Amino acid sequence: MEFHDRIQRELGAMQSADRYRTIPSVAGRLGRHITIGEERLLNLSSNDYLGLGDDPVLRSAWLEAAGADLPPMSSSSSRLLTGNHPLAEALEAELSALYGGRAAMLFNSGYHANTGILPALAGRHDLVLSDRLNHASIIDGLKISDANWKRYRHLDCDHLEEMLQEARGKRRQCFIVSESIFSMDGDLVDLKRLVELKKRYGAILILDEAHAVGTLGQEGLGLAEQEGLGGEVDIIVGTFGKAFASTGAYAIMAPLLREYLVNTARPFIFTTAIPPVMLSWSLWTLRRQTGMQLERESLQALASKLRTSLQRQGFTVPGESHIVPVYAGANSRAVAMAEALRKNGFLALPVRPPTVPQNTARIRISLRATLRWEDVEGVARVLGEVA
């Protein structure tokens, strides 16, 4: 009984700190809207940044192309056993071609990629330097690796450089790991500077582009593509679950690293591979998104207009991407802001510690290329009234 009492107490503590989570009962998602219970709301909390996931026409076209020959619904084992499929190789070949001939490797999710790559590559003689606001999957990868690791202040390349200097000659290898668009702040890393630092200090640079693929770059390949620095980043991680509207993830790297990871990355080796049916859909959405430059531009323009209008209301709205965080400070204030939005037909969820640092609870608005200004202009007004 003691065990259950403790669990009950801890849940109670989460509730009183406004940190308690429940799974919403989503009745349906269609286009720009989501239905939760009886409520139909404008969905401002989706990572389907290009609107491909909620596009019934795209889905029908894919089904029609697949015809009666729908690929298998399961891989039934790891790719290293009997779970490989020509579609996995085709998807990797397509990614490899897009990324200028570098090797591509699929993972079942971004979480799998981040908890697989770092522990495989960095050992106890190495040091990993990680941005303080990196995603939980990167932190978990660090925690299960044998490597030493430290966090540098968010986006602070001077702090990172101090750490690189201090480690010089003392470690077998230094790694730098960062997101490109930060998932909770919507701000962008200074990739040029990271590349300079990695070269100067002989470090290996790993860039998580989960929120940038589909939204940045001529072909939607992320910040590295936009900055023309793709070839300089040792490992780029991209996910299929967000703008690419599917499931799974990939990493881009040198063929030698791929060969090593195939042999050592545990979340690649010890899991059933992505179902071929989903690989087929990923190929479909990947091809579709490469030509969506106009949608990417309108998404960025919408984000910048919303940011400006929220800032005019006096809100702190950091970042410069389609992820628009509106700072609330206290957890209870973030919850009140989310409730007010919901009463007015908008779904934008509050994000609270431990997902973000203490006292920086916020509303995270993630915009999509399918939204127009008329859809979101009420957001600033509603939040202004709460304030």
Ligand SMILES: Cc1ncc(COP(=O)(O)O)c(C=O)c1O
């Ligand atoms: C920066 C970042 N990396 C990785 C992931 C995990 O990706 P996936 O949802 O494919 O597991 C996320 C998901 O939220 C993310 O925000």
